[in-house]
Amino acid sequence: MQSPIKYSITSALGITLATVALEAQEPLTTAAVYQTPPANLAAIVDAPPTPGVSVAPGKDWMLLMHRPSLPPISELAEPELRLAGVRIKPATNGPSRSGWFNGLTLKHITNGTERAVTGVPADGRISDLLWADDGANIAFLVTTADHIELWKADVTSGRAERLTNREVNDTYGASLRWADNSTLIVKLIPEGRGAVPADDGVPTGPTIQQNLGEATPARTYQDMLKNVHDEELFDYYFTAQLASVSLSGALVHLGDPGIFSSINTSPDGRFILVQQRHRPFSYQVPASRFPNLIEVWDRNGNVVHTVADLPLADDIPIGVGSVAEGPRSVSWRSDAAATLSWTEARDGGDVMREAEIRDEVFLLEAPFNTQPTSLVVLAQRFGGVTWGNGEHALVWSWWWRTRNQQGLLVKPNDPSAPGITLFDYSWQDRYNDPGTPVTERSEWGTSILRISDDGHIFLAGNGASAEGDRPFLDRLELATGNTKRLWRSQAPYYERAIDILDSDGMTMLTSRESETEPTNFFVRTLGSGDLHQITDIEHPYPAMLEVSKEMITYSRADGVGLTGTLYLPPDYENRDGPLPTILWAYPTEYKSADAAGQVQGSPYQFTRVGWWSPIPWVLAGYAVFDDPSLPIIGEGDVEPNDTFIDQLVTGARAAIDLLADRGVTDPNRVAIGGHSYGAFMTANLLAHSDLFRAGIARSGAYNRTLTPFGFQAEERKFWEAPEIYFAMSPFMHADKIDEPMLMIHGEADNNSGTFPMQSERMFAAMKGLGGTARLVMLPDESHGYRARESVMHMTWEMTEWLNRYVKDAAPREELTP
Numbered sequence: 001m002q003s004p005i006k007y008s009i010t011s012a013l014g015i016t017l018a019t020v021a022l023e024a025q026e027p028l029t030t031a032a033v034y035q036t037p038p039a040n041l042a043a044i045v046d047a048p049p050t051p052g053v054s055v056a057p058g059k060d061w062m063l064l065m066h067r068p069s070l071p072p073i074s075e076l077a078e079p080e081l082r083l084a085g086v087r088i089k090p091a092t093n094g095p096s097r098s099g100w101f102n103g104l105t106l107k108h109i110t111n112g113t114e115r116a117v118t119g120v121p122a123d124g125r126i127s128d129l130l131w132a133d134d135g136a137n138i139a140f141l142v143t144t145a146d147h148i149e150l151w152k153a154d155v156t157s158g159r160a161e162r163l164t165n166r167e168v169n170d171t172y173g174a175s176l177r178w179a180d181n182s183t184l185i186v187k188l189i190p191e192g193r194g195a196v197p198a199d200d201g202v203p204t205g206p207t208i209q210q211n212l213g214e215a216t217p218a219r220t221y222q223d224m225l226k227n228v229h230d231e232e233l234f235d236y237y238f239t240a241q242l243a244s245v246s247l248s249g250a251l252v253h254l255g256d257p258g259i260f261s262s263i264n265t266s267p268d269g270r271f272i273l274v275q276q277r278h279r280p281f282s283y284q285v286p287a288s289r290f291p292n293l294i295e296v297w298d299r300n301g302n303v304v305h306t307v308a309d310l311p312l313a314d315d316i317p318i319g320v321g322s323v324a325e326g327p328r329s330v331s332w333r334s335d336a337a338a339t340l341s342w343t344e345a346r347d348g349g350d351v352m353r354e355a356e357i358r359d360e361v362f363l364l365e366a367p368f369n370t371q372p373t374s375l376v377v378l379a380q381r382f383g384g385v386t387w388g389n390g391e392h393a394l395v396w397s398w399w400w401r402t403r404n405q406q407g408l409l410v411k412p413n414d415p416s417a418p419g420i421t422l423f424d425y426s427w428q429d430r431y432n433d434p435g436t437p438v439t440e441r442s443e444w445g446t447s448i449l450r451i452s453d454d455g456h457i458f459l460a461g462n463g464a465s466a467e468g469d470r471p472f473l474d475r476l477e478l479a480t481g482n483t484k485r486l487w488r489s490q491a492p493y494y495e496r497a498i499d500i501l502d503s504d505g506m507t508m509l510t511s512r513e514s515e516t517e518p519t520n521f522f523v524r525t526l527g528s529g530d531l532h533q534i535t536d537i538e539h540p541y542p543a544m545l546e547v548s549k550e551m552i553t554y555s556r557a558d559g560v561g562l563t564g565t566l567y568l569p570p571d572y573e574n575r576d577g578p579l580p581t582i583l584w585a586y587p588t589e590y591k592s593a594d595a596a597g598q599v600q601g602s603p604y605q606f607t608r609v610g611w612w613s614p615i616p617w618v619l620a621g622y623a624v625f626d627d628p629s630l631p632i633i634g635e636g637d638v639e640p641n642d643t644f645i646d647q648l649v650t651g652a653r654a655a656i657d658l659l660a661d662r663g664v665t666d667p668n669r670v671a672i673g674g675h676s677y678g679a680f681m682t683a684n685l686l687a688h689s690d691l692f693r694a695g696i697a698r699s700g701a702y703n704r705t706l707t708p709f710g711f712q713a714e715e716r717k718f719w720e721a722p723e724i725y726f727a728m729s730p731f732m733h734a735d736k737i738d739e740p741m742l743m744i745h746g747e748a749d750n751n752s753g754t755f756p757m758q759s760e761r762m763f764a765a766m767k768g769l770g771g772t773a774r775l776v777m778l779p780d781e782s783h784g785y786r787a788r789e790s791v792m793h794m795t796w797e798m799t800e801w802l803n804r805y806v807k808d809a810a811p812r813e814e815l816t817p
Contacts, residue, residue, distance in 0.1 A: 028774065028800055034073075034789040035796035040543055044609055044616040045070070045791050047540040050518060052101070055509065056135040057441050059109065059501050061155060062521065062534065063138065065129065066103035070611075070788035076780035080748075082223035083234045085286025086172060087750065087782075090196070093189055093237060094141075094148045094170035097782060100125040104138075106158055109501075109509065109523060109534055117153045119160035124149075128174070133445025134181045137247065141168055141175065150176065150186055152247060163249050169240035172277075172287065173261045178445075179299065180269045182247050187240035190257045197232035204228075209283055216315045217709045217717070218284050222750040225283050234281065235259070242274070242301065254301030261292070267444035268337040271304065271366065272297045273330065282314055289313040294330050296340070296368060305368035307340065319351040319715050320400040321381045327362075333412065334446035335387040338366035341375070343382040351381075351400070361385070361395060363412065375415045380406060386437050387412070388449030388457075392478060394422065394437060403428045403591050409478065422481060428595040434483075435461025435474060438500055450500065455479055458505050460497040463488060468551060469602040471496040475505060487526055493517075494604040495524075513606040515549055541609055546570035547618050551603040554658045556631075556650055561597030564628030564655060567607075567618040568664060578666035579623040580807040583655055583692075584614035586678040587630040587648060589640040589713040596631035611791040612675060612784070620799060621807065623664050628655040630681065641714050644728050648681060649689045656691055669693055671806045673798075676700060676754060676783065677712055679743070683730035683762065686737045693812075694805035695741040696798055699754050699783050702762040703731035707753045734765035740772035742801040744794055746781030754783060774801065 029035070036042055049067035056062070080096045081088050089096040104117035104126065117138075120126060124142040131138055135155060142149045148168040153160040167189045168175055175187040207227050225231055242254040242263065254272070262275040274297055277290040294307040313324040323345050333339040342362055347355035359382040362372040376395050383396035383405065390413035398405045407423030425432050438458035440450040451457055456475045463470040472488040486505055489495040495512040498521070506526045513519040518539055523532040539545065548568040555561055572579070590596035609615050618624045630651040634640035640647075652672065659665035672692040674682050679700025686695045704711055704725040708718035718725045726732050745759040756777065763775040776797050778790045785791050 028797075028804070034793045036792050037795040037799050038620065040619045041616050041795050041799065042792060043543060044541055044619075045611065045788070045795060047609070050537055050540060051105075053521060053535075054129060054131070055109075055499055056155070057131055057133055057445060058135040059499060059509070061135065062107045062109055063129070063131075064105040064107060064535070065101040065126070066105070067099070068102045070791055071786060073780065073787040073789040076787050076790075081233060081237065082748075082750070083230055083237070083287075084225050084281065084290070085221055085223050085288070085750075086238075087223065088171045088237060090237060091146050092143055092148055092170075093167065094143055097786065098127065100127045100143065101129075102126065104129075104153065104160075106155060107534065112534070115158040117158050117160050119153075120151065128170070128176060130176065130178060132178055132181045133441070136181065139176055139178065139184055141170060143170075148175075150184070150245060152184075163247065164245050164251050166243070166251065169238075171240075172238050172259065174263065175240075177263055177265055179244060179265045179272075183269075184245050185254070185263055185265060185272060186243055186245050187260060187263070188243050190239060190241040193236070193239075197229065197236055199229045207283075214315065216284075217318045218314065219318075219709055219711075220707050220753050220755070221284075221286055222752065222755070224286065225281055231279075231281050234287075238277075238287075242272075244299065252300075254299075255297060255303075258293075259287075261288070264332060266332050266338040266366070267334060267442065267446045269444070270299060271338050272299070273332060273340070275330070280312060282312055285312075285314050289316075289324075294327065307342070317348075317350040317352060318709050318717060320713070321351040321398075323349040323381070325349050329382060329384070332446075333363065333385075333387055334444075335389050335393070335412075335442055335448045336365070337444070340364045340368070341385060346377070358382075359397070363415070373415055375412060376408060376410050376419055378408075380404065386439065386449050388451050392449060392451060394449065395419070398427070401591070402426070403595075420481075422476075422478075426592065426595060428590055428592060430462070430464035430595070430598050430600065431466075433461055433464060434476075435459035435472065438473075438497075438505075440500075451478070452504065458486075458500060459483070462496075464598060464600070466553075466599055468599055468604070469494070473497045473500075473505065473508065487524075489604075492604050494602045494606075495522075514604055515606065516545055518606050541607075543619060544607060544609065544615075547607070547615075548572065549603070549607060551599075551601060552658065553599055554654060555597075556654045558650070560593050560631060560633065561599070562629035562631075562651065562654060563599045563601065564658075565601065565603075565626045566659070566664070567615055567624040567626065569618050569621055569623075572664075574663045578660070579621065579664055580669040580671075580802070581623040581625060581656075581659060581665040582614050582617055582671045582673060582802065582806075583625045583628060583652065584673050584678070585628050585630050585652075585681060586674055586676075587632050587644075587651075587681050590631050590633045591635060591640075593631075593633050593635065596629070596633050600629070601627070611794070614673060616795070617799070617802065620802075622802065623659065625655055625659060625665075628652075639714075639716070639724075641724055641728060644724075645684060645688050648684060649691070652685055652689065652691055668812050669806050669809055671696065671802055673697070674700075676751065680730070683737070683741065684728070684733075686739045686741055687730045687733040688736065690739075692739055693809050694739055694801060696744070696801060697741060697759075698744045698794075699746060699749055699751070699759075700743070700762075701754045701758045702729060703758060704729045706755070706758065711753055731762055731765055734762065734771065735769050737766060737771055740774075740801070740805040741766065742774050742776070742797060744776045744778065744797060746783060746785060746790075747777050747779050748781060749783045751783035772805075 052065040054063040129140040138153045238259045258276040264273045276293045292310040296305040327342040330342040346357045359378045361375040364372045378397045380397035380399040386394040395408045403426045408419040409422045410419040411417045439447045442448045459474040463472040499509040501507040521534045632640040660667040673696035675698040679697035682695040682697040766773040
């Protein structure tokens with residue numbers, strides 16, 4: 001074997017392509033151009049996205065929202081501001097990386113009548129769609145090259161029109177709400193805002209932060225404010241003017257401009273619940289933790305009640321479930337005309353503190369001039385309320401360390417009445433998940449619990465079982481808690497209840513799919529079994545039709561049950577011999593071995609393929625074992641991560657043994673890969689085992705000392721468990737990685753903890769130690785990749801790496817150490 005070739009190059013176009021220690025082959029190109037994968041894989045990348053669906057309040061119309069293909073890199077390269085954890089496009093005063101639609105179609109659910117929504121500019125980007133409560137109109141935003149407009153579409157005619165010439169400010173939080181069927185509350189760019197704050201580049205002094213002895217821990221956040229000029233830009237772009245806009249275009253300003261994180265009208269439309277962020281800002285935490293003024297305004301913009309003015313929340317204790325003190329989850333009771341609801345911590349917001357009561361829920365009815373009423377106290381952390389009526393509401397609570405969730409049935413009009421625990425289960429125990437209560441529209445158009453005249457509610461769930469997921473619809477009697485199954489999905493289809501179309505739960509809107517049929521929508525009548533198809537969405541990836549798919553259950557060496565989905569190339573048969581194989585996984589923490597061993601997924605679900613998926617490589621001659629279970633279990637007082645490495649390796653070995661025993665996998669030609677925490681997993685498996693020939697790690701974190709206040713499900717600080725942080729950090733074990741590893745990372749990754757520096761430092765370590773590694777930094781990409789050029793190049797990189805180091809790899813015994 002020739003001596004390894006070692007080099008590192010950063011391209012002039014910004015794509016960092018660095019490779020070290022390539023064996024005696026022509027090195028992969030480091031040319032400063034985007035590459036394109038083979039045509040069959042490129043066709044998968046370019047496959048048309050399936051439309052989104054929204055059902056009208058009256059359940060008579062369905063809105064199909066058509067999505068564009070992947071945007072060009074030129075769009076991501078447009079100027080962007082990253083302020084206080086939010087990314088915006090200054091040219092439009094809106095979000096820089098959000099999804100949008102390029103067309104709308106209305107389809108009648110009963111008679112199939114279909115009409116396109118017309119009038120929207122051809123190059124307009126549609127977003128933020130909201131049905132009016134009466135279903136007569138749909139409000140939405142249209143983004144152009146340099147501003148954002150407010151539009152509405154008339155459902156009867158399908159004609160859309162712009163409502164006002166004023167430009168919308170869509171930088172932060174929802175920017176429009178229906179106040180009633182003829183009026184919208186909208187955030188606008190303030191009149192006379194002036195020029196963008198200038199920065200001549202000359203500092204006026206140092207940027208200084210200090211802490212005076214108070215513990216203020218924080219997880220690692222990206223895109224924080226950095227200096228006074230950032231503060232000025234945040235004020236400039238995020239400040240909005242609230243206004244009411246009628247369907248005729250009449251516009252009235254409401255109150256003074258502010259940085260509005262939330263606007264919600266009361267169910268009866270008389271009041272507006274307004275939340276505003278204000279100074280002092282922070283350079284350590286995102287805007288969601290800035291001081292928060294919560295007020296109730298009338299429809300003219302006058303303050304009628306102040307709920308709270310909360311301080312900067314930079315001292316929330318570390319631990320899943322720790323919260324800020326003071327009112328939170330402030331909202332309207334959806335089954336009442338104008339009643340506020342909120343919760344407050346009774347344990348100081350600290351999950352580490354021993355306490356019998358964690359949270360208390362309060363109510364305050366208009367005109368808000370009395371003392372709040374305590375609705376319920378909770379022994380766990382508040383998780384929300386599903387309102388029904390004065391006699392029925394479900395208050396949810398949860399606790400991370402036990403993975404427990406409870407649903408307490410209370411009487412909002414009689415808080416002194418004892419609550420009844422209707423639901424009590426582990427959310428990781430999928431087999432016993434009771435399902436989610438079905439809701440309906442109230443007289444005000446809000447979402448409330450659907451309660452039948454004889455005192456039943458309906459529950460729709462995934463129906464996890466040893467056979468896989470089989471969605472269901474149940475009816476539960478509130479007086480007794482007894483349930484009756486009304487319907488369950490039947491093989492060979494995967495069908496879910498989307499909505500109930502009648503009062504007794506006998507007619508449903510469902511989504512239905514199979515291994516080879518994409519999701520379409522149907523009206524199903526229970527009893528008669530009638531099924532009426534509404535949509536006819538075609539298969540987006542014809543080349544995948546003959547791919548073999550099998551959901552497999554197997555066991556780890558210690559008996560823990562595992563599940564994975566195996567994909568094999570078209571026309572493959574065992575007599576063709578074992579295949580090179582890709583394992584693509586993401587480890588998950590559990591507090592129960594029984595829950596960890598439950599079957600996940602359905603063998604009858606349609607195979608959806610996106611930029612994130614390894615499945616397309618089945619068309620390149622690989623077996624793909626997608627999402628094999630890699631549970632990390634810690635029962636009782638044992639933390640899952642105490643044995644992270646051992647459990648990770650044991651789970652990976654079980655997957656390879658399974659596939660090798662079946663004869664479909666060559667155990668000497670297996671690649672491991674994953675994204676984010678899956679990348680972290682990949683590097684650890686390469687460092688601590690010899691199970692794999694190569695690895696692909698996308699957008700990962702490899703040095704956990706850089707996330708010292710916790711990561712993923714790890715609640716302990718670095719200083720409390722330094723040995724765990726060290727053992728779990730593949731960076732600390734880079735000298736043990738003797739298999740080739742491809743790292744791909746977005747240069748603009750804003751995910752907490754996965755700084756681009758993580759991949760850069762991991763590559764530097766492998767380079768310095770003589771490892772075989774390649775680092776690809778994708779310009780302008782975040783944690784997930786969006787641009788067509790980026791996804792094509794990622795696909796090319798993965799294909800070349802897999803072919804070189806897995807499919808075409810020499811047998812292990814022929815390699816020179």
